Amino acid sequence: MPIEYEDVVRTGVAKQVADKIRVAILDGRLKIDERLPTEEELARSFGISRPTVREALKRLAAQNLIRSQRGPTGGTFVKRPDPEGLSSAITGAATLLVGVGAFDIDEIIGARLETEAICCRLACERRSENDLAGMRAEIALQRSASLSDEDFCASDVRFHRALVTAAGNGPLSLMMYTVVEAFMPITNMIVFRVRERNRVATFHQRLADSIEARDSVAATAALSELLAYVRESYAGSLKRRAEREAAQQRG
Template sequence: MTKSAKTIGSKVLRPRQQVEEQIKAAIFSGALRSGDRLPSEAELARQFAVSRTTVREALRSLTTQNLIVKTPGAGGGSFVRSADPSTLRSAVGDSVHTLLALGSIAFEEVALVRQHLEVPSVRLAATHRTDDDLTELREILDLQKSISVDDESVPALDERFHGTIARASGNRVLASFVSALHIETEPVHYLDLSPEVGRTTVRQHQQIVRAIDEQDPDAAEAAMVEHLTYVREHLVAYHRGDRDGGATG
């Protein structure tokens, strides 16, 4: 029986890819940390023994991957991007925003995913919430009850409400996705609110906070599902041309 030949080779990378992979490896290994400034293009070209054009292409690719950020002007250069949950939220939000703007994905698709994520989010919040989380949620509710539906702060308060619940879940990845998708699917940006819808959604928010306060995941889920179903019904009515009502998220 003939022995199969041993595999001793691997794909040979282009110079640009080699530069990119080595810089990436330095970032992932911690040799380059968040906020560190990379050497100049000329110095990198010297270190890698490649042209400045090759270095520039590698840096452009790393920028697209959100691993580095380029700052113009005196004192500028290429810096390792700060990596934290807010970076993830921004990356997800920017990507979804672009795809929606291009028509590559539908608003309803994003809204449905966000709603599915809000259920485990509120269940975890009911389990892991802190006194500070409750204080912030009650403060938001007091503000929502004190303003009219045409107040310009309504969208920001609604975003803050759902964002606080997501952070209270204790899962930073889940919170990043919920926050990013909520910003892109906030019904307030699309609908005209009526006083009746405004009052109803505030009552629903109160029920959600009450369940979180009592650390009852089942009740929290039921309250959130009721709220999101109500919002979705108004959103569907809007897309059908019925603009008599609106909703907060």
């Protein structure tokens, strides 16, 4: 196994060993489905104890980078990275950063506009009938007056998830996972009381129609107007909150 075993210091040994193996997997020195050396062999190679090796392997398993297999042909094998699993980890970190105020709404809207506009252009070229059907199903649901606010927000996310899928680009989908799965739900939590649901559905209708017509200019224009409305709704929600707090203080 072409991994450099020297220069492993004793502080946080398990993490360092896991990091070395992880880098070897990600840069291709360790191939998908390749068997790792045994715990005993790893311990001897790194000059550490077997319990420390086990801790390192647990870290890698938690990152979905390795898998264990029992039996005569068993052992520990390199696992094909799971894009959704990796995206979930990124999304969790992004959610935390938004929660502590690391990003403001203008940054979030700006990032979403630039990245989702690329998806719109690609979707106009590559969308399938199934992609369009998925978007239109969400629009029909969003038009329902009986739909709860929570379910409307979930449908909003699914619509944009379908738009990203229609772009047909794996790396871009990975990048957009954070935007759709973290930024959108957080924004929705703030704006849902002030935005007009029918207006959002109309923007979605324009997006779907433009993508069906393969009109990327119209699609990006609809997206830009939708996000401008989200920003406007966000500002309105914060204003209402400030007014309520001021009224409580006066009362």
